[in-house]
Amino acid sequence: MHSLDHLVTLLFWLAVAALAFGTMRRARLWRAGAAAPFNWAQLLTVPRRYLVDVHHVVARDPYIARTHMLVAGGAVAAVALVALNYGLALYWALLNGAIVLAAVVMLGGSYLVWQRRRAPMPRLSAGPWNRLPYTLAAFALGLLALGLLPSALLSGFFAALIMLALLAGTAELVLGIGTGGPMKHAVAGVLHLAFHPRAERFAMRSTALRPLDLAAPVLGVEKPTDFRWNQLLGFDACVQCGKCEAACPAFAAGQPLNPKKFIQDMVLGLSGGSDAQFAGSPYPGIALGGHSGAPEEPILSALLAPETLWSCTTCRACVEECPMQIEHVDAIIDLRRFQTLARGALPGKAPEMLGNLRETATQGGYDNAARYHWAVDLNLRQIRPGESVDVLLLAGEGAFDMRYQRSLRALVKLLQAASVDFAILGALETDTGDTARRLGDEATFQAQAAQLIATLSAVTFGRILTADPHVFHSLKNEYPALGGHYTVLHHTVFLAGLARSGQLKLGATSETRAITYHDPCYLGRYNGETEAPRALLRQIGVRLSEMERSGLRGRCCGGGGGAPLTDIPGTQRIPDIRIADARATGAALVAVACPGCTAMLEGVVGPRPEVIDVAELLAAALEVQP
Amino acid sequence: MMPPQLKIAALVSVGRNPASGAPRAARNDVLALDAALGLAREVSVLHAGDAAPALHDYLAYGAASVEVLPLPPGADALAPLAGRVAGYDLILCGQRAEAGQGSGMLAYRLAKALNMPVVSAALEISLLGDEVEIVQFLPKGQRRVVRVSLPAVIALHPLAPRNPRYVYASRRAGRLLSAPAQVGAPLPASPWQSEPAVKKPQKLKPPETRQGHARLLGAIATESKGGALVREGSAAEKARAILDYLRANRLIGF
Ligand code: SF4
Ligand code: SF4
Numbered sequence: 035m036h037s038l039d040h041l042v043t044l045l046f047w048l049a050v051a052a053l054a055f056g057t058m059r060r061a062r063l064w065r066a067g068a069a070a071p072f073n074w075a076q077l078l079t080v081p082r083r084y085l086v087d088v089h090h091v092v093a094r095d096p097y098i099a100r101t102h103m104l105v106a107g108g109a110v111a112a113v114a115l116v117a118l119n120y121g122l123a124l125y126w127a128l129l130n131g132a133i134v135l136a137a138v139v140m141l142g143g144s145y146l147v148w149q150r151r152r153a154p155m156p157r158l159s160a161g162p163w164n165r166l167p168y169t170l171a172a173f174a175l176g177l178l179a180l181g182l183l184p185s186a187l188l189s190g191f192f193a194a195l196i197m198l199a200l201l202a203g204t205a206e207l208v209l210g211i212g213t214g215g216p217m218k219h220a221v222a223g224v225l226h227l228a229f230h231p232r233a234e235r236f237a238m239r240s241t242a243l244r245p246l247d248l249a250a251p252v253l254g255v256e257k258p259t260d261f262r263w264n265q266l267l268g269f270d271a272c273v274q275c276g277k278c279e280a281a282c283p284a285f286a287a288g289q290p291l292n293p294k295k296f297i298q299d300m301v302l303g304l305s306g307g308s309d310a311q312f313a314g315s316p317y318p319g320i321a322l323g324g325h326s327g328a329p330e331e332p333i334l335s336a337l338l339a340p341e342t343l344w345s346c347t348t349c350r351a352c353v354e355e356c357p358m359q360i361e362h363v364d365a366i367i368d369l370r371r372f373q374t375l376a377r378g379a380l381p382g383k384a385p386e387m388l389g390n391l392r393e394t395a396t397q398g399g400y401d402n403a404a405r406y407h408w409a410v411d412l413n414l415r416q417i418r419p420g421e422s423v424d425v426l427l428l429a430g431e432g433a434f435d436m437r438y439q440r441s442l443r444a445l446v447k448l449l450q451a452a453s454v455d456f457a458i459l460g461a462l463e464t465d466t467g468d469t470a471r472r473l474g475d476e477a478t479f480q481a482q483a484a485q486l487i488a489t490l491s492a493v494t495f496g497r498i499l500t501a502d503p504h505v506f507h508s509l510k511n512e513y514p515a516l517g518g519h520y521t522v523l524h525h526t527v528f529l530a531g532l533a534r535s536g537q538l539k540l541g542a543t544s545e546t547r548a549i550t551y552h553d554p555c556y557l558g559r560y561n562g563e564t565e566a567p568r569a570l571l572r573q574i575g576v577r578l579s580e581m582e583r584s585g586l587r588g589r590c591c592g593g594g595g596g597a598p599l600t601d602i603p604g605t606q607r608i609p610d611i612r613i614a615d616a617r618a619t620g621a622a623l624v625a626v627a628c629p630g631c632t633a634m635l636e637g638v639v640g641p642r643p644e645v646i647d648v649a650e651l652l653a654a655a656l657e658v659q660p
Numbered sequence: 661m662m663p664p665q666l667k668i669a670a671l672v673s674v675g676r677n678p679a680s681g682a683p684r685a686a687r688n689d690v691l692a693l694d695a696a697l698g699l700a701r702e703v704s705v706l707h708a709g710d711a712a713p714a715l716h717d718y719l720a721y722g723a724a725s726v727e728v729l730p731l732p733p734g735a736d737a738l739a740p741l742a743g744r745v746a747g748y749d750l751i752l753c754g755q756r757a758e759a760g761q762g763s764g765m766l767a768y769r770l771a772k773a774l775n776m777p778v779v780s781a782a783l784e785i786s787l788l789g790d791e792v793e794i795v796q797f798l799p800k801g802q803r804r805v806v807r808v809s810l811p812a813v814i815a816l817h818p819l820a821p822r823n824p825r826y827v828y829a830s831r832r833a834g835r836l837l838s839a840p841a842q843v844g845a846p847l848p849a850s851p852w853q854s855e856p857a858v859k860k861p862q863k864l865k866p867p868e869t870r871q872g873h874a875r876l877l878g879a880i881a882t883e884s885k886g887g888a889l890v891r892e893g894s895a896a897e898k899a900r901a902i903l904d905y906l907r908a909n910r911l912i913g914f
Contacts, residue, residue, distance in 0.1 A: 248828075
């Protein structure tokens with residue numbers, strides 16, 4: 035028995051106390067947020083959520099997955115063993131051996147952390163994060179020495195050295211949560227997984243926005259404390275890995291948005307302070323140091339510039355990439371709701387569009403009776419209140435766009451060729467209000483939804499079919515909360531079903547150009563539907579050359595979230611970047627499945643691949659041309 | 661500076677969306693309301709007619725309340741309005757209603773009834789002691805600054821450079837107030853017929869100066885038909901380039 039052992043025991047219990055104290059301190063900040071359901075039993079969900087959901091994301095980067103497994107696994111094992119052997123003052127040599135093993139694992143992991151941080155990619159944060167490999171290694175080395183060297187043999191100098199290393203490592207591990215250091219993520223991350231503000235996402239793809247109570251005293255989020263407490267906790271879980279930053283189309287286009295910085299700004303808001311110390315990439319075009327926040331201060335514009343808020347396309351690429359399962363888009367929409375509903379402060383053409391919606395139920399201010407003018411010669415059945423049909427076709431706002439009318443006509447041709455029993459609402463169709471909702475105008479969204487739900491309840495139909503993923507998403511995922519329950523199908527899914535059952539007879543395409551497929555965010559990431567359009571293209575003999583960012587990880591065309599309306603300038607345009615992606619595959623044709631993507635990608639000037647809807651490609655490959 | 665107790669009234673009507681015909685806040689009256697709110701914290705917002713739901717839009721645009729002076733349909737709004745705003749320092753309204761007769765006469769008739777000066781086509785209004793200075797719209801990009809003494813009636817031009825904000829929260833907070841019913845005189849019968857307006861945009865085209873062969877070649881060429889691409893410079897310089905082009909081609913006359 036040696037006094038060093040007792041010192042370690044003392045250090046252990048001091049560390050436990052510091053951790054508990056720090057966590058309580060941080061929890062005070064979270065609890066300043068608005069109410070949300072709370073149940074301790076949710077802590078039991080953490081292992082599964084960590085091993086399944088977090089791992090699923092982290093595993094995309096095998097290097098860091100391995101690294102984290104070694105460091106965190108080693109550290110947790112070592113700390114547990116130290117708790118046993120030293121915390122309970124057992125001082126067994128056998129346990130010391132086990133501690134050595136865990137420390138070796140952790141040391142190996144620390145080495146990998148060090149390797150990565152020698153030439154860090156730009157998305158990583160520097161600052162305190164750069165000291166992590168050293169403090170972690172110090173902790174591991176301290177434990178290693180403690181376990182390997184019989185304490186009786188240690189000179190006073192060596193013992194002091196070991197204690198110093200352990201002290202440095204322990205300080206890093208337990209003080210982070212109280213002081214906002216890098217290791218804050220360990221505590222906040224675990225609690226965030228347990229009390230996640232969108233817990234449904236662990237059971238299924240969950241992307242619908244929460245309805246806002248329009249009678250609430252505060253509409254949306256003005257100050258950090260207007261966020262629900264578990265949202266604040268979620269911000270604190272961020273590890274500043276910058277995966278969201280690397281995925282963000284607005285950041286890539288040089289617009290003043292960086293989802294990582296956005297989350298860190300929310301952390302500043304909940305804890306107070308200035309962004310001068312931020313050690314990652316700033317918002318493009320906005321220098322660091324000019325913004326600061328506090329829990330009870332309005333977030334705009336002291337902490338966050340309006341341009342940042344309105345640059346987001348709500349593409350959810352950041353959410354898809356975030357290993358800590360943070361919900362950036364929900365936070366952005368909460369902020370937009372306040373700006374729109376309580377301040378009316380929307381940039382660009384957004385206010386005009388919202389006025390149009392309120393007055394004409396179309397985004398462009400069109401005469402609703404003109405919505406189906408493109409189909410005047412197609413003999414479509416227009417359903418009337420009281421009638422019934424199997425498939426109800428909703429064209430959406432794209433119906434007013436002369437380019438997209440070609441796609442819609444192709445879709446109708448396919449439906450007629452497959453003898454589908456379908457009808458349109460014609461002039462009764464009104465906008466879903468989806469874009470209003472992304473812009474934070476929940477009042478207009480709910481009014482539009484109520485109008486459309488009333489129209490739909492006057493007719494009987496089996497399914498709703500639409501070619502617009504935004505209509506699809508809002509009807510399928512967001513209308514149920516407002517009382518509209520429908521079976522909704524995107525045209526690619528519906529057509530894939532028809533083709534599979536043989537009802538739709540497709541031949542081979544005559545298209546010989548190289549083709550790539552651009553996933554609409556609201557079909558792919560929002561609804562997980564990436565296979566149906568590809569299956570259809572395969573069926574007509576297209577061999578797709580996939581872009582690097584495709585499927586669930588596709589890159590936005592720039593058209594979501596009302597971004598074309600708010601039109602925040604950057605150094606380039608998002609659709610230009612996406613067309614460059616397509617060019618890189620050598621494709622001369624980009625297949626699309628959304629009116630928004632069509633408009634954005636076709637808006638790219640200069641020589642570019644042709645942009646054609648999947649329905650148009652299929653219609654041209656119909657076996658028997660009607 | 662004017663004392664804060666300046667009494668300002670904004671007169672608002674129910675407009676209609678040109679595409680759908682849906683009732684709404686008349687755009688021009690929204691500008692008048694917004695201008696009034698820019699001059700004083702408290703503004704009496706008055707509407708002669710029904711307590712139509714579309715009036716709630718004015719609440720969203722910043723009116724704390726809209727006072728409705730009930731009026732049978734087809735009755736003349738002049739008498740009730742003139743009675744209500746007597747004693748006000750400044751009465752603002754849109755230049756022309758979007759629905760009904762839309763004769764644009766209200767401001768003039770009101771000023772005559774109240775024996776006040778009237779200024780129409782106002783773009784900007786600023787208070788200077790017991791006078792107001794008004795930047796007035798004139799055709800062809802010209803502007804005129806006029807001053808009138810208070811009290812006065814001012815009609816806002818539809819192109820007044822204002823940026824009214826539609827705020828749901830203030831719509832929710834505001835109220836429609838009903839004044840006791842008035843018996844208005846019927847409007848003089850209108851000799852007019854109504855038919856849908858047709859908007860005919862005019863395209864400005866530079867006169868053709870090329871000779872036959874060049875024109876034929878131009879018809880099959882895909883490259884630019886002339887003109888210049890201005891990328892550099894400030895917005896003012898770019899605007900200058902456009903103005904120069906329009907002038908050089910005699911597309912505008914000033
Ligand atoms: S928000 Fe998520 S993805 Fe972005 S830096 Fe933080 S942890 Fe990484
Ligand atoms: S949703 Fe898309 S645009 Fe918005 S912050 Fe995330 S990645 Fe960027």
